[in-house]
Amino acid sequence: MFGTNPGVDSDDTTKAAEVFAIGIGECGSNIVGSYLQTSRDNKLPSRVRGYLLINTDRADLTKVRQKYKIPKENTLLYGASEIGVGGRFMDGYNAIMESKDIIFDQLSNLGFEGVSGFCIFTSLGGGTGCGGAPALIELLKQRFQEEEGRRIFVYVVGILPFEGQSSEALNSIWAVSKLLRAQLQERGADLTILLSNRTMLKRILQWRKGDTVDYLRRELDVDIADIDSIESMVPSTLDEASDLEARTEQAFVELVNPLALDVVEAMLSPGVWESHKDVFPTTDLADYSRKLDPVVVPALYTDIGLIPDAGSMPKQLRTMIDYAVKECSYADVGEEPNAESVYYVLSGPTHIAKAEFGMHVKEALDKFIAPGAAITPCYVQYHVPDAKTNLLLLLGLPKIPELVTIINEATQLVNLHSGASPLKQGWFMRSKGTSRKELVDAINDFRELFSYYMTPGETMQ
Numbered sequence: 001m002f003g004t005n006p007g008v009d010s011d012d013t014t015k016a017a018e019v020f021a022i023g024i025g026e027c028g029s030n031i032v033g034s035y036l037q038t039s040r041d042n043k044l045p046s047r048v049r050g051y052l053l054i055n056t057d058r059a060d061l062t063k064v065r066q067k068y069k070i071p072k073e074n075t076l077l078y079g080a081s082e083i084g085v086g087g088r089f090m091d092g093y094n095a096i097m098e099s100k101d102i103i104f105d106q107l108s109n110l111g112f113e114g115v116s117g118f119c120i121f122t123s124l125g126g127g128t129g130c131g132g133a134p135a136l137i138e139l140l141k142q143r144f145q146e147e148e149g150r151r152i153f154v155y156v157v158g159i160l161p162f163e164g165q166s167s168e169a170l171n172s173i174w175a176v177s178k179l180l181r182a183q184l185q186e187r188g189a190d191l192t193i194l195l196s197n198r199t200m201l202k203r204i205l206q207w208r209k210g211d212t213v214d215y216l217r218r219e220l221d222v223d224i225a226d227i228d229s230i231e232s233m234v235p236s237t238l239d240e241a242s243d244l245e246a247r248t249e250q251a252f253v254e255l256v257n258p259l260a261l262d263v264v265e266a267m268l269s270p271g272v273w274e275s276h277k278d279v280f281p282t283t284d285l286a287d288y289s290r291k292l293d294p295v296v297v298p299a300l301y302t303d304i305g306l307i308p309d310a311g312s313m314p315k316q317l318r319t320m321i322d323y324a325v326k327e328c329s330y331a332d333v334g335e336e337p338n339a340e341s342v343y344y345v346l347s348g349p350t351h352i353a354k355a356e357f358g359m360h361v362k363e364a365l366d367k368f369i370a371p372g373a374a375i376t377p378c379y380v381q382y383h384v385p386d387a388k389t390n391l392l393l394l395l396g397l398p399k400i401p402e403l404v405t406i407i408n409e410a411t412q413l414v415n416l417h418s419g420a421s422p423l424k425q426g427w428f429m430r431s432k433g434t435s436r437k438e439l440v441d442a443i444n445d446f447r448e449l450f451s452y453y454m455t456p457g458e459t460m461q
């Protein structure tokens with residue numbers, strides 16, 4: 001059905017990792033849905049065996065099915081509410097746990113037995129996906145690793161919120177801390193790939209200025225004077241829910257989703273068979289987690305104008321790496337990401353995507369990585385002269401300055417609802433389904449993990 005591999009049957013390909021894609025919640029479902037819509041003949045790439053879109057919100061699931069023409073058997077409504085969990089992520093977590101049997105039945109009908117791994121797509125700011133993804137991973141790890149004794153890898157593509165969504169900032173911190181803590185018990189994600197809506201929006205605004213202004217003018221039917229006025233729409237409006245604000249957010253996600261898809265495509269690409277293409281060393285989706293730290297920020301620089309005959313190659317490669325890190329990352333990593341591991345995939349025509357350049361790439365990466373950080377290369381050579389040159393960088397545990405904003409937004413919100421009165425603290429249970437302590441612990445995890453942003457003694461009580 002899905003992922004049929006045209007005419008290839010060699011041992012090499014049959015042994016290669018196959019993954020199953022799961023989109024959870026509205027954002028996760030949209031991303032998988034739009035991927036299918038843009039891919040050739042609505043087919044998944046050959047490494048992806050199947051997919052399932054799940055949600056606790058009936059209306060959203062129906063919408064996604066219609067919008068992207070998804071067959072009913074590839075979707076699942078679960079949980080008690082049918083109207084989503086409204087950001088209350090603990091409900092999202094519990095809904096998965098309570099629906100274990102129907103979820104696994106449906107996955108089984110779609111042929112998930114025997115896959116090597118799972119790719120889960122979700123926003124980190126909502127409730128269904130943010131709470132549900134860690135629960136789903138626990139169940140998958142339990143099923144395969146503990147019950148069957150077979151190692152699987154689970155990747156999460158998690159979307160960080162736009163600016164000014166403080167409630168979502170708090171959810172995101174909880175989710176990432178949950179995923180990392182679970183990993184200590186072998187029940188978390190092997191790789192959490194962070195894409196940020198605020199950064200993706202910023203990139204789009206930089207790269208496609210005119211188009212973006214036209215698009216937003218049309219979609220929102222408002223007069224947008226210039227790019228700056230768009231950026232200022234983000235922080236001030238999103239937490240409230242007027243019609244224009246809802247439409248603004250919708251327009252923003254439509255703008256950034258293609259960017260999210262590009263990075264997924266680039267990560268899959270080395271493992272997908274194509275004629276006229278060589279990959280060395282052989283690289284599969286499964287390899288990324290073996291070589292990288294558990295939290296990763298990708299950067300994708302496409303259609304690079306490298307010309308070996310036109311001047312010094314080391315210099316051109318340095319410019320390429322500088323631009324990729326500073327201008328093409330999917331969450332802003334600033335000027336000094338200090339990454340603790342790096343994976344790069346350089347693809348292009350044979351005279352460009354070649355191992356001889358590895359030394360220069362390594363030198364160029366030096367100022368962006370921590371001393372001793374491992375660098376893993378992969379070259380994808382196309383035997384066609386006009387193939388485009390692309391670079392995918394995966395930065396393991398980089399500094400992410402925008403996390404400071406996220407931590408601050410979350411901290412402010414926690415403080416706002418803190419106080420001696422139990423009535424005040426009731427907010428945490430009411431809107432998140434959990435205790436203040438669990439959220440404070442998550443924030444402190446973040447402060448520790450990304451401690452370089454914090455001044456000493458900033459631990460929350």
Ligand SMILES: Nc1nc2c(ncn2[C@@H]2O[C@H](COP(=O)(O)OP(=O)(O)OP(=O)(O)O)[C@@H](O)[C@H]2O)c(=O)[nH]1
Nearest residue numbers: 025026027030084085086087123126127128129253
């Ligand atoms: N990039 C992107 N972001 C999205 C999309 N849809 C929603 N978001 C973002 O995701 C966050 C909200 O999460 P949702 O995915 O809507 O929430 P959910 O998982 O469905 O959970 P509940 O609605 O609370 O039950 C916000 O930060 C949105 O801006 C999308 O299609 N693409």
Ligand SMILES: [Mg+2]
Nearest residue numbers: 026057060084
């Ligand atoms: Mg929803």
